[in-house]
Structure formats: structure tokens, C-alpha cells
Amino acid sequence: MxxxxxxxxxxxxxxxxxxxxxxxxxxxxxxxxxxxxxxxxxxxxxxxxxxxxxxxxxxxxxxxxxxxxxxxxxxxxxxxxxxxxxxxxxxxxxxxxxxxxxxxxxxxxxxxxxxxxxxxxxxEMTGNITCTVYNTSSMKCSWDYSESLPYNAKYSVSLQQGTTIHCQQYIYDLEMRTGSCSFQDLNINYFDDVTIILNRNGSTVLKDIFKLAEKEILNPPRNLTVIYTKENFILSWKRPHTQYEVSETCFEYQMEKNKELISHGSNSPFHSNLEKECRIRIRAKGEPTCGMNTNWGQWSKEISCEAPQEPSDKTEFIILGILLGLSVFLIVLTFIISIHYKRIAKAVFPRIPQPRNYFDETLDDNLKQIQKLV
Missing domain, CATH: 2.60.40.10 (Immunoglobulins)
Structure with missing residues (x-):
């Protein structure tokens, strides 16, 4: 042990x-x-x-x-x-x-x-530095500072977990009174403590220690699929993508069906009755026992869960009538063509007249002129 x-x-x-x-x-x-x-x-x-x-x-x-x-x-x-x-x-x-x-x-x-x-x-600080992990491997940290500080105050943020990672992109508001920075493609242990350090002009002004998994806003569940049965529909999905491996039981789900929230504690498919109009989406959060963020993550895109439209008796009758009419038309057309096929063939394919042979006519005229001279 x-x-x-x-x-x-x-x-x-x-x-x-x-x-x-x-x-x-x-x-x-x-x-x-x-x-x-x-x-x-x-x-x-x-x-x-x-x-x-x-x-x-x-x-x-x-x-x-x-x-x-x-x-x-x-x-x-x-x-x-x-x-x-x-x-x-x-x-x-x-x-x-x-x-x-x-x-x-x-x-x-x-x-x-x-x-x-x-x-x-x-x-100086109106609140603690706030960090949020998003898109599985990116993190954004934000902070505020008072108007009493000069505009040339330079801030820097670094992350420590064994090694030191410096912030890669800084963003400030128009008045230079709110700052944030973004870390991209983090490749560290999400369940070990990390230390976030905020420096101003080279001096440390804030420190915070936390685990990245506790700050992660989960992406939506993936591969949403709706299967219809005779009386209800079945919604299935896959767990949100994360940079770390955890059990399927570490996720809790919530559906929003026609603006009504429905809790679903496991990854098992969700069953519900069919309705004429139905829109549904889903999001996830972590279980407290797994050391993950217990706030709800991002919503998935809305998908339709309406009952499939079945053809009515009137529609079937119209389709049957059209098919019957086409059949009668083809039979009558075949009968007419069989009786008047010669006339139709002559009208469609007329005889082409032969062209005149101007060479033979010229030769006959020349022979006649020679005979007169003789």
C-alpha cells in the first residue's frame, strides 16, 4: 500500500x-x-x-x-x-x-x-484571479485592477506544475483596467495542483493553487443520436471529450426538452414519449467524488426529437390514383401506336428525296451539241 x-x-x-x-x-x-x-x-x-x-x-x-x-x-x-x-x-x-x-x-x-x-x-485587485479551462486543453485567466495604477503597469501570468509555463496571449480592455491571458494546448496533469502566479512589474501580487479538472467547463456530450420506436424515442450520446481518462460514472447529465430541464444521472440512453413538436439538447458536469468541476458545462446543439410523419390514407389514395392514371395512359398510347404505326412512322420519319446528278445532265447536253455539229 x-x-x-x-x-x-x-x-x-x-x-x-x-x-x-x-x-x-x-x-x-x-x-x-x-x-x-x-x-x-x-x-x-x-x-x-x-x-x-x-x-x-x-x-x-x-x-x-x-x-x-x-x-x-x-x-x-x-x-x-x-x-x-x-x-x-x-x-x-x-x-x-x-x-x-x-x-x-x-x-x-x-x-x-x-x-x-x-x-x-x-x-489594487478587486477580486481574485479567476481561471477557467475550456476546449479540453486551453485555459483563460482574468483579473481586474484599480484606476489608481499607472498605465505602464505590466502584468504577467505563469503556471507552475514541475515546470513553469508562461501565458501566451494577453488581452486588455479599452481602458486597460481589466486583463486576461490564455494558455493553449496544456499538457499537464489535471488532477495535480497547479500554481497560478500573477506578477506586476516583476513582483508577485497574487497566487492561486487549484486543480485544472476543478476549473474545466466541460464540452457538450458527443454523437447525439435519436432512435424512434412505435411510441417513444431513445436519445443516446457519448461522454464529453477530456484530456484525461475517468470513469463513465464521473459524469452527470441534464436534458432540456422543449425548455423543460430533465436530470439524468448516468450515461444510459434517455427514453421519452413521442411528441408532435420536440427540440432537445444536453449538457454534462462532473461528479464531486471524481475531483471534477461540478458546474454545468456547455450545451450541445438542439436536435429534433419529433415523431416521424406517417403518410395518411388520403395521401395513399392520391398516390394510387396517379399510378392508375399513368397505367391507363400507357395502355391507350400503346393501342393507338399499334393501329396507326405506318402513318405515324411516315410522319415521324419522312422519305428523303435523292439529290439531282448535275454531272450526268451536263454530259448529255455536250453529247447533243456534238451530234448537231456532225
Whole structure:
């Protein structure tokens, strides 16, 4: 049994027997979505933690203030996630303010700390950097910054997972107050943590740690097919394309049939009654237990699920009448042609007259002239 499996087994055992003090596995701790806002010399920190560790009673978080020499000074201690922590900054605090949040379990310090930096008093970042994975291998990260910053402030974004990948394409709004960048053709592990770093003029102002699979907006399910039976239709599809292999049970589906939402928990075909007018589309999301994004992905194109049109009795009668009329017409035409075929052949193929032989006529005239002379 490897280390990760052992850690997981120990944590599950703790949960089953509610022995919270035995939860001493610091490898499971992590701080996510760390956000920092500074206004009027007061810093506000918020973050999220793993759902799996919220039941442990002996967990806490130490908050440190880091100076320009990267030295850490303990500021406060928190015992919950998701609540805002306010910290009053001293007047002599450097312009660049950096905080570090370190999880502690059973008085053991965890090494999976998270850091975030910002400019004091400028409220530079109106929100945390936001990243979204789309089209299976591309990612877009966006951020905002205040009007107090000069226009020559240069931002750069990089992604770290073993190696460092720099953003390939930057886009700014017309006022240069909203920035975004795009990563293309990502070829990294979607279930391992990646670190997104936002730099301004060479200094780190924001960091975020997450898994790409948790940020992916799934593409629509593929190969939608409708099969009709006598009384209903059957909709089948294939799971959305992803850069990683997961079980079919990791996807949950939702149909929209004539603007009505219908949940469908598995990849099995969807059965429904036939209707005169029917339009249907489908989308997917990940299951929480698989570590995927639990928000709904993109809709597929609408397809028709209307009942096939069956020919009515009136239509069949009209078709039968046309065929009968054509048959009678052909019989009468054949009879007329058999009686008057000579006249018809003469009219259609008239006799072509033979051309006159001008050479013979000229020869006869010459002979007559010779006889007169003799």
C-alpha cells in the first residue's frame, strides 16, 4: 500500500469512528482560493479549505505577514474557513504587503501553505484571479485592477506544475483596467495542483493553487443520436471529450426538452414519449467524488426529437390514383401506336428525296451539241 493510499485509509477510518483527534494527516490539508483586499490600511483575508477536513476539530490556520526580506511575522490564528479575517496594518508597513496562511493539525505545521500579495491602500485587485479551462486543453485567466495604477503597469501570468509555463496571449480592455491571458494546448496533469502566479512589474501580487479538472467547463456530450420506436424515442450520446481518462460514472447529465430541464444521472440512453413538436439538447458536469468541476458545462446543439410523419390514407389514395392514371395512359398510347404505326412512322420519319446528278445532265447536253455539229 503506497503512502497516498495509506493516508486516505487513515482519514476514512477517522471519519467513520468520529475520532477527530486521530486526524493527524497534514498531507490532506490545503488552502484554496486565497483572496486579499486592502483598504484604508486594513487587510481582509478569506480562503477555502478541503471539504474532507472540515470535520476535524483540531485544525487551525496561522496567518503570517511577510516583509520585503521574505521574513515572516505571526499575525493571528484562525479556526474556520470561509470567514473574512481583518488585520490592521502598521503605518510603516511596506507598500507591497504579503500574507502567508499555514494550516496546522494537531499542533503539526503543514508545509502546504499559501501566499498572496497586494499593494497597501490601493485596493489594487478587486477580486481574485479567476481561471477557467475550456476546449479540453486551453485555459483563460482574468483579473481586474484599480484606476489608481499607472498605465505602464505590466502584468504577467505563469503556471507552475514541475515546470513553469508562461501565458501566451494577453488581452486588455479599452481602458486597460481589466486583463486576461490564455494558455493553449496544456499538457499537464489535471488532477495535480497547479500554481497560478500573477506578477506586476516583476513582483508577485497574487497566487492561486487549484486543480485544472476543478476549473474545466466541460464540452457538450458527443454523437447525439435519436432512435424512434412505435411510441417513444431513445436519445443516446457519448461522454464529453477530456484530456484525461475517468470513469463513465464521473459524469452527470441534464436534458432540456422543449425548455423543460430533465436530470439524468448516468450515461444510459434517455427514453421519452413521442411528441408532435420536440427540440432537445444536453449538457454534462462532473461528479464531486471524481475531483471534477461540478458546474454545468456547455450545451450541445438542439436536435429534433419529433415523431416521424406517417403518410395518411388520403395521401395513399392520391398516390394510387396517379399510378392508375399513368397505367391507363400507357395502355391507350400503346393501342393507338399499334393501329396507326405506318402513318405515324411516315410522319415521324419522312422519305428523303435523292439529290439531282448535275454531272450526268451536263454530259448529255455536250453529247447533243456534238451530234448537231456532225
Amino acid at each position: 503506497d503512502r497516498r493510499t495509506s493516508v486516505t485509509f487513515l482519514w476514512i477510518t477517522c471519519q467513520c469512528f468520529h475520532l477527530y483527534p486521530c486526524c493527524n494527516v497534514t498531507e490532506l490539508l490545503s488552502v484554496k482560493n486565497l483572496s486579499l483586499t486592502i483598504k484604508n490600511n486594513e487587510a481582509s483575508l478569506t480562503w477555502d479549505c478541503d471539504e474532507s477536513m472540515k470535520t476535524c476539530e483540531n485544525i487551525s490556520y496561522d496567518v503570517f505577514l511577510k516583509d520585503q526580506n521574505l521574513k515572516s511575522e505571526f499575525v493571528t490564528q484562525a479556526y474556520v474557513c470561509g470567514e473574512e479575517i481583518s488585520i490592521v496594518l502598521e503605518k510603516d508597513t511596506p507598500s507591497i504587503v504579503c500574507f502567508m496562511v499555514m494550516p496546522i493539525l494537531n499542533d503539526e505545521i503543514d508545509q502546504n501553505s499559501s501566499e498572496i500579495c497586494s499593494d497597501q491602500g490601493r485596493s
